[in-house]
Amino acid sequence: MSKADLHHGDDALIAAQRLAEWTSRAPELEEDVALANIALDLLGQARMFLSRAGDEDQLAYLRTDREFTNVQLVELPNGDFGHTILRLLFFSVYQQQLFASMRGDEIADKAAKEVAYHVDHARMWTLRLGDGTEESHGRMQRALDELWPFTHELFEGNDLRAGWLSVVEPILAEATLTRPEDGWAPTGGRSGVHTQHLSYLLAEMQVLHRAHPGARW
Amino acid sequence: MSKTDWPLWEVFIRPRRGLAHTHAGSLHAPDAEMALRNARDLYTRRQEGVSIWVVPAAGITASSPDEKDSFFEPAADKVYRHPTFYDVPEGVAHL
Numbered sequence: 001m002s003k004a005d006l007h008h009g010d011d012a013l014i015a016a017q018r019l020a021e022w023t024s025r026a027p028e029l030e031e032d033v034a035l036a037n038i039a040l041d042l043l044g045q046a047r048m049f050l051s052r053a054g055d056e057d058q059l060a061y062l063r064t065d066r067e068f069t070n071v072q073l074v075e076l077p078n079g080d081f082g083h084t085i086l087r088l089l090f091f092s093v094y095q096q097q098l099f100a101s102m103r104g105d106e107i108a109d110k111a112a113k114e115v116a117y118h119v120d121h122a123r124m125w126t127l128r129l130g131d132g133t134e135e136s137h138g139r140m141q142r143a144l145d146e147l148w149p150f151t152h153e154l155f156e157g158n159d160l161r162a163g164w165l166s167v168v169e170p171i172l173a174e175a176t177l178t179r180p181e182d183g184w185a186p187t188g189g190r191s192g193v194h195t196q197h198l199s200y201l202l203a204e205m206q207v208l209h210r211a212h213p214g215a216r217w
Numbered sequence: 218m219s220k221t222d223w224p225l226w227e228v229f230i231r232p233r234r235g236l237a238h239t240h241a242g243s244l245h246a247p248d249a250e251m252a253l254r255n256a257r258d259l260y261t262r263r264q265e266g267v268s269i270w271v272v273p274a275a276g277i278t279a280s281s282p283d284e285k286d287s288f289f290e291p292a293a294d295k296v297y298r299h300p301t302f303y304d305v306p307e308g309v310a311h312l
């Protein structure tokens with residue numbers, strides 16, 4: 001089983017689950033569709049990566065939180081809309097860098113197209129909210145301060161951070177947001193050490209499969 | 218968000234092998250850029266090779282139903298007004 005496939009699959013799966021929680025709760029109907037669209041893309045990516053790593057359903061439904069290898073960033077609760085958008089920006093710019101570095105890989109090439117759209121969507125909203133009203137700006141800055149520490153984990157074992165910063169920093173600057181200093185850098189996701197949020201997420205995601213093991217759907 | 222104005226936009230789409238943009242529907246968006254992206258999600262499922270126009274609904278002037286008669290009722294008894302006396306030459310695909 002390829003560890004890398006498992007990492008990419010887990011990231012996408014948990015990110016998809018969080019975005020799907022927005023369904024019917026987005027600020028506008030059109031945004032509801034957009035977020036669901038992105039969640040669907042991510043779930044598709046998760047299925048491809050997990051299928052290459054093993055049995056997708058086994059991997060998604062029968063592992064405990066200690067066995068999941070996603071970065072902590074994607075398992076954090078949605079928070080408000082700005083919080084969700086900023087997390088999407090950080091994660092999709094990371095994916096964009098990652099898939100560019102994997103060019104030639106069948107799954108990465110397919111996913112790269114989708115991810116370009118995700119980045120575009122997150123960038124537009126980051127600019128709008130960061131440079132919107134006083135209220136939206138304040139919320140974005142708070143979300144930024146809260147999420148920034150969790151971005152470091154994305155770059156463990158790769159050299160993508162410089163490229164990531166070269167995309168993210170100008171967007172934050174244009175959105176009139178202040179990029180936090182690097183400091184605390186929580187880690188552990190890749191080795192199954194997670195925030196307390198993941199096990200709740202998994203309990204909900206896996207409940208049916210665990211109640212009826214072996215059933216066909 | 219309720220304080221933001223999300224005006225109505227009309228969406229016109231030209232399919233990949235289509236010849237003209239056709240009215241596909243409408244949607245709400247805060248500006249043209251967002252309207253374009255929403256239209257892509259809602260009406261094209263991100264198919265490659267399509268062209269999308271978005272127009273603020275306020276920018277469209279429509280003919281009035283009250284004027285329907287004077288606007289559209291053709292003078293059917295004046296046959297010379299209708300180009301029905303010509304054979305369409307072969308090879309003219311889109312007449």
